[in-house]
Amino acid sequence: xxxxxxxxxxxxxxxxxxxxxxxxxxxxxxxxxxxxxxxxxxxxxxxxxxxxxxxxxxxxxxxxxxxxxxxxxxxxxxxxxxxxxxxxxxxxxxxxxxxxxxxxxxxxxxxxxxxxxxxxxxxxxxxxxxxxxxxxxxxxxxxxxxxxxxxxxxxxxxxxxxxxxxxxxxxxxxxxxxxxxxxxxxxxxxxxxxxxxxxxxxxxxxxxxxxxxxxxxxxxxxxxxxxxxxxxxxxxxxxxxxxxxxxxx
Amino acid sequence: xxxxxxxxxxxxxxxxxxxxxxxxxxxxxxxxxxxxxxxxxxxxxxxxxxxxxxxxxxxxxxxxxxxxxxxxxxxxxxxxxxxxxxxxxxxxxxxxxxxxxxxxxxxxxxxxxxxxxxxxxxxxxxxxxxxxxxxxxxxxxxxxxxxxxxxxxxxxxxxxxxxxxxxxxxxxxxxxxxxxxxxxxxxxxxxxxxxxxxxxxxxxxxxxxxxxxxxxxxxxxxxxxxxxxxxxxxxxxxxxxxxxxxxxxxxxxxxxxxxxxxxxxxxxxxxxxxxxxxxxxxxxxxxxxxxxxxxxxxxxxxxxxxxxxxxxxxxxxxxxxxxxxxxxxxxxxxxxxxxxxxxxxxxxxxxxxxxxxxxxxxxxxxxxxxxxxxxxxxxxxxxxxxxxxxxxxxxxxxxxxxxxxxxxxxxxxxxxxxxxxxxxxxxxxxxxxxxxxxxxxxxxxxxxxxxxxxxxxxxxxxxxxxxxxxxxxxxxxxxxxxxxxxxxxxxxxxxxxxxxxxxxxxxxxxxxxxxxxxxxxxxxxxxxxxxxxxxxxxxxxxxxxxxxxxxxxxxxxxxxxxxxxxxxxxxxxxxxxxxxxxxxxxxxxxx
Numbered sequence: 110x111x112x113x114x115x116x117x118x119x120x121x122x123x124x125x126x127x128x129x130x131x132x133x134x135x136x137x138x139x140x141x142x143x144x145x146x147x148x149x150x151x152x153x154x155x156x157x158x159x160x161x162x163x164x165x166x167x168x169x170x171x172x173x174x175x176x177x178x179x180x181x182x183x184x185x186x187x188x189x190x191x192x193x194x195x196x197x198x199x200x201x202x203x204x205x206x207x208x209x210x211x212x213x214x215x216x217x218x219x220x221x222x223x224x225x226x227x228x229x230x231x232x233x234x235x236x237x238x239x240x241x242x243x244x245x246x247x248x249x250x251x252x253x254x255x256x257x258x259x260x261x262x263x264x265x266x267x268x269x270x271x272x273x274x275x276x277x278x279x280x281x282x283x284x285x286x287x288x289x290x291x292x293x294x295x296x297x298x299x300x301x302x303x304x305x306x307x308x309x310x311x312x313x314x315x316x317x318x319x320x321x322x323x324x325x326x327x328x329x330x331x332x333x334x335x336x337x338x339x340x341x342x343x344x345x346x347x348x349x350x351x352x353x354x355x356x357x358x
Numbered sequence: 359x360x361x362x363x364x365x366x367x368x369x370x371x372x373x374x375x376x377x378x379x380x381x382x383x384x385x386x387x388x389x390x391x392x393x394x395x396x397x398x399x400x401x402x403x404x405x406x407x408x409x410x411x412x413x414x415x416x417x418x419x420x421x422x423x424x425x426x427x428x429x430x431x432x433x434x435x436x437x438x439x440x441x442x443x444x445x446x447x448x449x450x451x452x453x454x455x456x457x458x459x460x461x462x463x464x465x466x467x468x469x470x471x472x473x474x475x476x477x478x479x480x481x482x483x484x485x486x487x488x489x490x491x492x493x494x495x496x497x498x499x500x501x502x503x504x505x506x507x508x509x510x511x512x513x514x515x516x517x518x519x520x521x522x523x524x525x526x527x528x529x530x531x532x533x534x535x536x537x538x539x540x541x542x543x544x545x546x547x548x549x550x551x552x553x554x555x556x557x558x559x560x561x562x563x564x565x566x567x568x569x570x571x572x573x574x575x576x577x578x579x580x581x582x583x584x585x586x587x588x589x590x591x592x593x594x595x596x597x598x599x600x601x602x603x604x605x606x607x608x609x610x611x612x613x614x615x616x617x618x619x620x621x622x623x624x625x626x627x628x629x630x631x632x633x634x635x636x637x638x639x640x641x642x643x644x645x646x647x648x649x650x651x652x653x654x655x656x657x658x659x660x661x662x663x664x665x666x667x668x669x670x671x672x673x674x675x676x677x678x679x680x681x682x683x684x685x686x687x688x689x690x691x692x693x694x695x696x697x698x699x700x701x702x703x704x705x706x707x708x709x710x711x712x713x714x715x716x717x718x719x720x721x722x723x724x725x726x727x728x729x730x731x732x733x734x735x736x737x738x739x740x741x742x743x744x745x746x747x748x749x750x751x752x753x754x755x756x757x758x759x760x761x762x763x764x765x766x767x768x769x770x771x772x773x774x775x776x777x778x779x780x781x782x783x784x785x786x787x788x789x790x791x792x793x794x795x796x797x798x799x800x801x802x803x804x805x806x807x808x809x810x811x812x813x814x815x816x817x818x819x820x821x822x823x824x825x826x827x828x829x830x831x832x833x834x835x836x837x838x839x840x841x842x843x844x845x846x847x848x849x850x851x852x853x854x855x856x857x858x859x860x861x862x863x864x865x866x867x868x869x870x871x872x873x874x875x876x877x878x879x880x881x882x883x884x885x886x887x888x889x890x891x892x893x894x895x896x897x898x899x900x901x902x903x904x905x906x907x908x909x910x911x912x913x914x915x916x917x918x919x920x921x922x923x924x925x926x927x928x929x930x931x932x933x934x935x936x937x938x939x940x941x942x943x944x945x946x947x948x949x
Contacts, residue, residue, distance in 0.1 A: 125944070139948065181387050188391055296398040299430025299443045302391050 110261060110280075111168045112155040113220035115211055115237065116186055117145035117229040118179035132326045135231075142182050146294070147226025149189075151284075153291035154256055155224060156190045164258040168192045170220070174210045176200050180310060187305040188297035194308070199315035202324065204234040209318040211237070212244030217313075221280040222263065227252065227287040238285035248282045254289035359694060362687045367712040367775040368784045369858060370822060373815065376868035380448065380683030382675060383870055389449050392434070396456040399429055404463045408749065411462050411585035414577050419466050419585060420500060420544045427497020431457075432471055436479060436495040437699055440487050447689060447707070451627040451682045455675075458631025461753050462585030469540040469586075470494070472624055474501020477549045477617050478564060480704035481605040487700075490547055490564060502545035504536040504565075504591055505614050512766050515560055515611050519552040519593065523600070530554065530563065530603065532571075532596040538760075542589030543577055550593070551610045560610030564602040571596035582752030619708040621761040623685070626678050626717030629725040629757060633671040634947040636725075636750050640664065640732040641941050643739070643747075654735070658931070661938035663731040668937055669883050670724040672949050674717070677862035681713040711774040715767040716855045722757035722764060729754040765844075768851035773841055775854060776829065790830035793823055793918075800918040810881070814864045817888055817925055821857045821895055824922040828853060828899050831915060835906040849902035853895045860891040879940050880949075882933040889928040896923035 120126070120140045127136040144152070152171065158164040171186040173179060174197040183194045195218075197210040215223065223245075225238035242249030254273070255266030265276050265284060278284075297305075339347045351358045363378045385393070403422050404411070410418055426432055435450045436442020445453075457464050475494040478486055478501075493499040510517040519534025532552055539548070548565045565572065575590035605613055641664055644655035654660050689706030693699065707714070729751045733740035736747050758764045779786035793800065800823070803816055828850055833840050841847055867880045899919040903912050941947065 123946075181390070184387060185391060185394075293402065296402065296429055297391060297395050298428070299392065299395070299434065302388060302395065303443060305391075306388070 110165045110221045110258070111170065111219075112158065112166055112222045112224060113215065114148065114152045114155050114169060114171045114186075114191065115223065115225045115241070116148040116152065116171050116173050116182070117226070117231070118142050118173065118175050118182040119145045119229055119231040122146065122230055126329070128327045128329065132328065133324065135327070142179065144182055144186055145226050145229045145231075147228060147230075147287065148224075149226075149294045150288065150291045151224035151226055151286045152186055152189060152191060153294050154286065155222075156295065157291060158256070158258050159190075163260070165261045166222075166258060170195060172211055172214055173197070174199055174201050174207045174315075177312075183310055184305050185297060187308045187310070188301040189295050190301055192308065194310040196310055196312050197315050198312050201320075203320050203322050204232075204236040205240060205321045206318045208237045208240035208244055210315050211241050213316050214313060215241075215245060215281075219281065222256075222258070223247075223281065223283045224256075225283060225285050227285050238283050242283040245281070245283070248278050249285060250276060250278055250282065251285040253284045253286045256284055256286070256290060359690050360683075360687045362684065362691055364684055365778075365783055366710045367778045369861065370775060370825060370854065371784050371786050371789060373819065374865065376811075376865045377872065379680045379862075379865045379869065381866045381869050382452075382679045383873065385448075385452065389452055392445070392449060393452050393456045395429060396431065396453055399426060399431065400457065400460050400463075404460045408461060408585075408746070412749065414584060414587070416543045416577075416587050419463070419587065422463060423466060423470060423500055424497045426467065431467075432475075432497050433495030435471060435476065436491055440479065440491040440495055441493075442491075442495040447685045447703075448679065448682045451624065451678060454624040454627035455631045455678070458628030459635035460631075461749055462583045464628060464632070465583045465586040465753075465756075466541055468624055468628060469503065470501050470545075473503035473617055473621055474541065474545065474547070474549070476620060476704070477503065477562065477604060477613055480616070480700040481562070481609070481613050482564070482700070485601070486564060486604065494547065499546040500541060500544060501547045501549070502539055502541040502567075503617070504539050504542075504548045504550040506538045507535060508537055512763055514551070514614055515558075517551060517553065517560065519550070521552040521554045521561065521563065521598065523554070524597065527600070529597040529599055532563065532565065532593040532598050534593050535590060536593075537590045538578070539589050539591050541587055542574055542591055543587030548572075548591065549604065550598075551614055552593075554607055557608055559608040560614060561607050562604035562610035562613045563598050564604055565593075565596065565598055569596055569598075580756075582749070582755055584752075616704045616708045618762055619711060619714050620704065622714040622718035622767070623678075623681070623707060623710070625757060625761050626674065626714070626721040627682075629721040629754075630671060630675050630678060632750065632754065633667070633674070633725050633728045636728050636732040636747065637664070637667050637671060637941070638946040639746055639750070640667065640735045641947075642945055643736050645942060645945055647737070647739075655938075655942045658935065660735060661935050661942075662931075663735055664941050665886070665934035665937040667728045667731055668941055668947065668949060669887050670727060671947065672883055673859045673863045673887060674721045674724050676866040677713075677859055678717055678721070680862045680865065681710055681717065684713075685710055712771055712778070712854075713858065715762075715770040715774065716858050718761055719758075719764045719767045719771070719851070720855045720859055722754075725754045725757060768848050769841065769844065771851040771854055772829075772847045776833070786826060786829065790826035793827050794830045794834070797827070797914045797918040800921050802921045802924040811864070811868045813926070814868075814884065814888060817892065818857070818861045818864060820922040820924075821853075821860070821891070824895055824899055824919050825850070825853050825857060827915065827918060827922075828902055832902060832906060843905070846902045846905050849898040849905070852898045856891045856894050856898075860887055863887055879937055882936050883949075885928045886930050886933050886937075889925055889930060892923040892925040896920065899923070 121143050124140050129136045155169045158166045169191045170193050171191045172195045201207045228235040239249050250265050252267050254268045257264045267274050403425050433442030434445045434453050437444040479491045494501050507517045521530040521532050550563045550565045551560045554561050571594040573592040578588045647654045685706050689702050692702035732747045733751050740747050867884050903915045
């Protein structure tokens with residue numbers, strides 16, 4: 110049984126987000142790129158399953174849609190323990206394109222279980238997993254917080270309002286995973302880092318997919334308004350501020 | 359294979375092209391990944407446990423070292439044939455820098471990976487390496503290093519611990535006492551230095567802590583690095599198999615000194631990690647703390663401190679990776695000449711004796727400055743034991759003491775540099791004499807329309823000339839016993855250290871600009887640092903001049919030094935504010 114983990118290359122979560130070109134382009138200067146945290150959890154779970162012989166999982170592949178500059182992030186996934194990787198040489202502008210490219214990869218090289226993070230920490234699209242399942246005409250299960258595979262059969266736990274539900278699903282399927290799916294993300298060990306040198310990153314050329322949406326502009330959050338302290342002895346000032354500055358009375 | 363670009367101390371007389379040096383911006387993908395692994399490990403296992411570690415829980419520290427071992431972090435410098443990962447010296451230093459932010463863990467870790475393991479790798483025979491290094495690299499054994507004794511600190515060869523051969527010739531019987539032994543409370547192996555019979559010179563032995571007669575004392579109560587186990591160890595008729603002698607009889611002192619060279623280099627990298635961590639803590643506090651209705655990071659006095667902290671950390675970082683690549687090149691050269699892996703490693707490191715002493719002294723004083731200002735920025739909270747800055751302040755202080763005190767190392771900077779010149783490794787005395795004999799003709803050499811970096815290169819050349827003049831003047835005036843006048847030697851050492859730092863920073867920024875284009879904030883750093891360095895070189899030269907001579911001779915020297923340390927005025931307030939503003943915006947050290 111083979112698992113495919115779809116990974117996004119996102120700015121480190123502590124990045125101060127800035128835009129250029131009239132707020133139409135993300136400013137990537139000095140940004141450190143990492144595996145999307147939810148995808149990293151998915152990868153961790155896939156590796157945990159592979160470590161358990163009873164699961165029947167024999168291989169874990171990661172797939173990414175992006176340019177060559179994202180290879181350090183893919184290499185990190187290999188260092189953590191993925192067996193090999195596929196990179197679609199394409200710079201997507203939105204989730205539909207990502208899902209369409211990944212679907213082509215999977216049509217050419219089938220996998221039993223496809224894992225996607227519930228969202229990416231950059232654009233928060235939360236749509237690749239379900240679109241991918243639709244392209245593949247495969248079942249998808251969202252908000253997955255538990256995944257077990259025994260003797261080739263998958264059992265999935267989902268978080269629902271006020272509790273959990275457990276479902277079984279035939280393969281191949283897409284599981285859209287969230288927190289709880291795995292323990293802490295794995296740290297790349299020295300052996301893994303050195304083995305990653307020789308693991309294959311297969312680069313495939315993209316198919317032609319037009320975007321369905323077009324970005325108009327980004328709008329950074331407005332800076333927090335200044336907090337003015339008014340002395341309790343001075344209600345006049347408060348009234349003046351409410352009238353003339355806040356203009357609410 | 360890259361060739362050796364510069365021998366130890368040669369920077370005093372030779373200029374190097376910026377493109378010939380290595381800068382940290384050139385780390386490859388694998389090196390960055392290894393550093394990230396160390397950071398992730400610290401985030402997961404060290405930082406959440408700092409308070410518990412500082413309570414001196416030996417088992418906890420040992421457990422964390424074992425977890426580091428699971429990731430392979432204990433074998434980074436060890437060749438693959440001994441269960442390690444055979445990483446080069448630059449990578450080892452990057453790991454030392456990254457783990458340097460780990461307070462007491464950093465000390466325990468560096469002790470194990472450095473002085474606890476490397477003497478056996480460098481000087482052990484294959485059997486000893488297989489038996490010990492292979493297990494130290496995987497964490498099956500934890501190592502320590504036992505050199506210091508109650509009566510033998512900086513004067514290491516005066517130790518009283520004794521070894522005598524047993525009657526059957528199978529063992530050395532070890533008796534004596536060691537102190538300040540890092541990891542002493544939980545280490546499985548010890549590299550112990552002792553004199554055989556009435557030898558003048560030390561020999562070295564590998565001792566296992568659980569052998570009969572080895573008695574481990576309780577942990578010392580220390581000012582800082584409280585989580586690092588530091589004990590005395592007593593040896594009462596300990597039977598050490600003869601095959602556990604490390605190197606040859608009488609080779610111990612050489613081993614001890616060589617290992618100190620390695621320790622100094624790694625300390626020089628360690629302090630960068632600690633400094634960056636402290637700067638980040640300080641700026642984050644300054645970006646949260648309000649006084650008089652505004653964030654304290656908006657105050658010029660705080661910006662001044664933050665900028666100085668950044669400049670000094672950046673300078674140390676520039677210098678450490680510059681020399682690390684030199685070390686790697688020399689190790690590779692030795693290997694290509696057929697030298698054994700271990701010996702190539704330690705000989706390559708030990709060669710750079712001038713630089714390792716500089717990096718140890720300047721780096722430890724840099725960190726003391728950074729943590730001191732870190733406390734100051736925290737104000738009253740800086741004095742509270744609830745803040746990390748308190749830990750950083752206390753933990754920093756030891757760096758000026760261990761791996762050879764800064765006093766000893768200042769002497770070594772000058773002694774190593776002049777000895778190498780005397781041996782003819784580079785021509786220092788020829789040009790120095792010529793400059794000294796032509797003091798009246800010395801100018802600052804300014805030319806109209808020189809480029810930004812040409813100007814900086816001229817400054818560096820001038821600083822070198824100033825140092826050469828002062829070395830010549832000192833030796834001329836004090837004769838063969840010049841090393842005995844330690845205050846003057848300190849002045850020379852300070853001048854040499856400042857030169858190495860500012861030149862390393864200038865070369866790094868020049869190379870960085872050739873890759874990334876002009877970045878004003880880095881020029882600000884270089885401008886301020888050059889301006890400050892010129893003053894420090896001038897001040898130290900003046901102190902030395904008035905200590906060794908007077909009258910017209912002193913006047914002539916003062917005038918020459920004044921010309922050679924003349925640099926363009928800098929609006930340091932504006933420049934430091936720009937540096938601080940960048941730090942304040944990033945809210946962490948990201949230079």
